[in-house]
Amino acid sequence: MVSFEAITKAVTSGDGNLAYELTKSALDADVSPNDILDKGLIPGLQEVGDQFESGDFFLPELIVAGDAVSKALELLDPILGKEGAATKGKFLIGTVKGDIHDLGKNIVIMMLKGNGWKVTDLGVDISPDEFCTAVAEGDYDVLGLSSLLTMTMPNAAQTIEALKAKGLRDKIKVMVGGAPTKAEWAQKIGADAHAKDGPSAARVAAELIANA
Ligand code: B12
Numbered sequence: 001m002v003s004f005e006a007i008t009k010a011v012t013s014g015d016g017n018l019a020y021e022l023t024k025s026a027l028d029a030d031v032s033p034n035d036i037l038d039k040g041l042i043p044g045l046q047e048v049g050d051q052f053e054s055g056d057f058f059l060p061e062l063i064v065a066g067d068a069v070s071k072a073l074e075l076l077d078p079i080l081g082k083e084g085a086a087t088k089g090k091f092l093i094g095t096v097k098g099d100i101h102d103l104g105k106n107i108v109i110m111m112l113k114g115n116g117w118k119v120t121d122l123g124v125d126i127s128p129d130e131f132c133t134a135v136a137e138g139d140y141d142v143l144g145l146s147s148l149l150t151m152t153m154p155n156a157a158q159t160i161e162a163l164k165a166k167g168l169r170d171k172i173k174v175m176v177g178g179a180p181t182k183a184e185w186a187q188k189i190g191a192d193a194h195a196k197d198g199p200s201a202a203r204v205a206a207e208l209i210a211n212a
Pocket residue numbers: 042045046047048049050052053059062063065066067098099100101102103104105107108143144145146147148149150151175176177178179180194195196197198199201
C-alpha cells in the first residue's frame with residue numbers, strides 16, 4: 001500500500017527516482033492520478049515552497065523537488081492527458097515573460113487534453129509579442145497565461161494589452177492562472193476568466209466556449 005505521505009516526502013527530499021517508483025506503484029494499485037497529484041505530489045511542492053519562504057530551504061531544493069515532480073508527471077501525462085476523439089476547441093498556453101515555472105501549466109495541459117482540448121504549448125518565458133504572433137497565426141479559441149511569481153504577473157496584463165494594441169483581443173478568450181493569481185485580479189487586467197487548478201481550468205474553458 002503506497003502512502004501519499006511517502007510520495008510527498010520523496011518530493012521534499014528531491015528524490016526523483018523514488019517519486020517515480022512510488023507514483024508507479026500507486027497507479028498499479030489503482031490509486032487515482034488526481035489523488036496522486038493532489039494528496040502526494042503537490043503537497044510536496046507546497047511544503048518545499050513554504051520552507052524556501054521561511055529560509056530553511058534554498059534554490060537547489062526547489063530545483064530538485066521540481067525535477068522529482070516532473071519525473072512523476074511523465075507517468076501521469078499519458079493517463080490524464082489522453083486525448084479523446086471529441087474536440088472541445090483549441091487552447092494556446094504559455095508561461096509569461098520572466099517566469100520559468102511550468103509544472104502547474106503542464107498539469108493544466110494534461111487536464112485540458114483529457115477533457116477534449118487540442119493544446120499548443122508555447123513553453124516558458126514567453127513575451128507579449130510571442131503570444132500575439134501565435135494568436136495571429138493560429139485559430140485558437142482560448143489563450144492561457146500562467147504566472148507563478150508576483151513579479152511576473154504584470155506580464156500577463158501586458159500580454160492582454162498587447163493583444164488589444166494589435167487588434168487581436170476579440171479573436172480569443174483569455175484565461176489566467178498560477179498560484180499567486182486571483183479572480184479579482186483577472187477581472188482587473190481584462191482577462192475573460194481565472195481558474196485555480198487543472199480541473200477547474202478545463203471546466204471554465206468549456207464554459208467560456210459555450211457562452212461565446
Ligand atoms: C518548483 C518551484 C520552482 C522551480 C520550477 C520548476 C518548474 N519546472 O516549474 C524552480 C527551481 C525553477 C523555481 C525557481 C524560482 N522560484 Co519557484 N517555486 C517552486 C515551487 C516550490 C512549486 C511551484 C509549483 O510547481 N507548484 C505546483 C503547481 C501544481 O501549482 P501551480 O504552479 O500554482 O499550478 C496550478 C494552479 O496555479 C493553476 N495554474 C497554473 N498555471 C495556470 C495557467 C492557467 C491558464 C490556468 C487557468 C491555471 C493555471 O493550475 C495548476 C495545476 O493545479 C513554488 C512554491 C509553491 N508553493 O508554489 C515556488 C515559488 C513559486 N517560487 C518562488 C521563487 C521566489 C522562485 C525564484 C525567484 C527563486 C530564486 N531566488 O531564483 C525562481 C524564479 C525563476 C523564474 N524566473 O521563474 C516563490 C514565488 C514568490 C512570489 N509570490 O513571487 C514561490 C512561491 C516559493 C516561495 N514560497 O517563496 N521555482
